[in-house]
Amino acid sequence: MSNRRFTFHRLWAIVLKEFIQMKRDRVTFAMMVGIPLMQLMLFGFAINADPKHLPAVVRSADQGPFARTFVSALQHSDYFRFVGEADTEAAAHDLLREGTVQFVINIPADFSRQLLRGERPVILLEADATDPAASGPALAAVRALADTVLNRDLTGPLARLRGRAGPVEFRVHAHYNPENITQYNIVPGLMGVVLTMTMVIITGLAITRERERGTMENLLATPVRPFEVMVGKILPYIVVGYIQVTLILLAAHFIFEVPMIGSLPLLYAVALLFIGANLAVGITFSTLAKNQLQAVQMAFFFFLPSVLLTGFMFPFRGMPEWAQWVGTCLPNTHFLRIVRGILLKGNGLAEIAPELWPLLLFVVVAMSVGVKRYRQTLD
């Protein structure tokens, strides 16, 4: 019989074999089911381009009823969540720089008086505009609100103050990124994303490759210690990581003209911690994965939330609480805040400290899991 004709039994043989192999390769199967589910959860529930309940403080020098009405109207808009009051301008700015609050609302001392006189008092809204996407919707809402909020109070003889240009004037001061340039936010953020992607994949392959090629057995038979292997594999990639950091900084400065207000040595020092965190994750994946493909798949599972849930692509505060919790566990979340803080806000060690210790904790945990897993593979 001629072998040149198409036959269904041969086609079927291949189809069956593929299904059997698919069934055996659990990680690939998990990826085929897990990735769509993960994407659905992330894009469907976690991501919100219209972030609400953003933390804000009021610095009010006027305790009158109009001021209170105004603040409560802002709160009712759902865009703001007031976390307290700031007594001084310096205190308010500290909160803004640390990222504890996103907005400071300044109500002048003679707010009520000016209002009643029809002098259109100025309310200063200071915003942390490092991420324009996060503060934009709230600022838009506040402008719409300003014209109507006092309508209920302005009745009777005060009704004349309504309408026209509005009873109060809103002035927005967008700190750190006054022109709302998206690149200012994205380019420093890319540093974390690029490092996460490359570092986790490269080291994820590092030990799996040794095992897949059979060189691991040989390595284990020599007197080399697990710690020596781990650190020996990590060190070269720290150099690679620093090259990436430098490339991104150069591009940020010369191509995107991102401001660099803070200390670059501090940034480089923190980058070491972050690179270490990712390498530790990679090494841990490497000890868990059976082959290089699985290591890449695991890296992808880690990469996806590191882009979507960390505040890189979508505003962190727009996400529901569970997603913020996931994000808080990822090193990229903290690194993004540190990088943006140093470059755009000029933050120093004291301001970035709250983001520093979670990174450190992550390194310690990931590294100990990696070393522990590595030891177990000896037997």
Next chain:
Amino acid sequence: MTAAEIFAIDVAGVTKRFGDKTVVNAIDLQVRRGEIYGFLGPNGSGKTTFIRMLCGLLTPDGGTGTCLGYDLRTQQADIKKHVGYMTQKFSYYEDLSIRENLDFIARIYGVPDRADAVQRSLRRLGLENRSAQLAGQLSGGWKQRLALAACLIHSPQLLLLDEPTAGVDPKARREFWDEIHQLAADGLTVLITTHYMDAAERCHRLAYLAYGNLLTRGSLADVLAAAQLTTWTVTGPDLRQLARELRGHPGVEQVVAFGNTLHVSGRDATRLDAVIAAVRTPRHQWARIPSSLEDVFISLMETAEDNFK
């Protein structure tokens, strides 16, 4: 002389389990220094697992013993320093050159005068003018030479070779064995696993392992004598028919075809002779031969299988 001075390997009751499966079952073994010891057995018999316990890659679940005088359980780090282990699968870096591979291993072991040691090693194995070639481009025989060079670079006292001649052509195999004998003559102890019978015949002493149990050991002559196996060969027409007839009889333990002859073996010589006398016709030529190692091992394995079931 103490035991550690006489024996490079001295273990008793060594056991390894993976889950509820006993892969190596209470093995006692003593290998004298300077000896070439052959470790034989079918695939999956526990040879590799046993070797991995000897070189500190695995911790035994039971038993005690020493390797080069170091305790198998507590002094694995010391064992690793003085043992050369050649894995079954080529396990050096294919994307490194021959010299880079040797240099890497020499660094790991902290070999003194490293450059010199690498050069000597290249020369000794005739790899000098290939030193810049990537290991991945080497043929099976050359890869094996490189692996041997690499596991000798730190001057080990004991060489553990796991199926070193698998996939190597007969000429390269012979050269390899000459090299091993040379090394043993210089005082190196060699434990070698194989399932090639010709290789077994080049060892000073042998052990045969099946299903994790050590079935026999000693010199070639000891092993053959201990088996007490009687073997006949038969040539002639319709051998397949004859083989079928023979297989059913008690006393006939193995009927194996070797080209145009059958080997018929059994441990009970009287019963075997009786069976043969019954089926014997002038159409076939029958002759009694000394049992070969292969006959003995197949017989041992089948007995072990029965016990295992």
